[in-house]
Amino acid sequence: MSLKQKESGEIKICLSSTGETLDSQVDPRFGRCQYFLIVDKKTGEFKSIANEGVEISRGAGISAAQIVANEGVKAVITGNIGPNAFMVLNQAGIEIYTGVFNKTCKEALEIFNSGKLKVNQDPTGPGGHVGSGQGGFVPGGGRNQGRKN
């Protein structure tokens, strides 16, 4: 677990989601997900934001990163993330957790809270054009996740 997670106080987490509730599936794509769920880690309260960038021809990753950064989140949980979004989120100091497939947002949060997700060091794909991943949740089991730096 990283230092940030150990700190107390309000910590907001973003999940890429296919729907507007915690029972929705995690959207495997970050830049082109349907919704962002912004969850307060402490209270469990959440809100959903529709992803306006889902249909733009390019720059979806940056658009998504901007929406998420404006919310002041500390971490992003998703399936795959492209290089542009990865780079700017990383520079903004937002932690990126990938490789979450075939899970509801609620399940993903439980796995995250148990400390079983690892911070990503690399983007995992070209962004919105990646299909849904295989293998479900295993730390390091998503697309390209097993790769060593």
Next chain:
Amino acid sequence: MKKIAVTGGKGGTGKSTFAVLLVNKFVKQGKRVVLVDCDIECPNDYLLLGRKLSKPVKKVYAKFPELNKLKCQKCGKCVKVCKSKAIFMAPGQHPQFLKELCSGCGACWIICPNKAIRAKSDEIGKIFVDKLNKKFYLITGLARPALEETSPIVREMKKFVFDFAKKIRVDYIIFDTAAGTHCPVIMALLDNDFAYIVTEPTPLGSHDLNLILGLLKKMKLPAKIILNQADLGNKGSIQPILKKFNIKKITQEIPYSKKIVRAYSQGKLLGFQL
């Protein structure tokens, strides 16, 4: 001087082959022609003609934003105005410019209230000119690899082409576009008298025909249909689309021909007549 675009939506329908055949026809009629390869991400008209790219005659520059951090007040206006989503700003931090996504439109340095953004020129591509004979000039544009927004190269190349064409007094300029309906294609299609759409009677061909006709309608650019490899596939598949866009006839059908394919694959299309 007539300006004609050759486009098609789908890739591999024979746009470049047709463009070269069109030039060959005009040259045979004694006309002077400039063929412009606007597929700047992977130009290949020169290959079909058995030529090599020589030294570039011109480098293409575009202006990109550069931040003066001392002047920047982190107001975020540049982020909001950017239609290319090429600017990111984390709360409380300076904006970051993503050059690969930037179209160089200049909105950010115009809107910046603190004059903190400077326009900095950078090379994005090259232009090559090849004189094949007295009547036939080939102008090729080439984008810098990994550049995402390539339409500024087409824009700059067209300026060059119009100046060049006036000087040497050409009868026709043929703009051979890339596949697709995105910005570099739109840029190549602008300012033409009409466009030939090279398509094929396949599901993909008709799907993309629908897209390109939709674009040309928006641009109010008249379309003429060239059906390549007309005897293969299912001609019926494109009829409903022609009807939808009120196109009465197919201008020319080109049957599959081993002779063309052979000339194409050997780079021997120069002078080839149908």
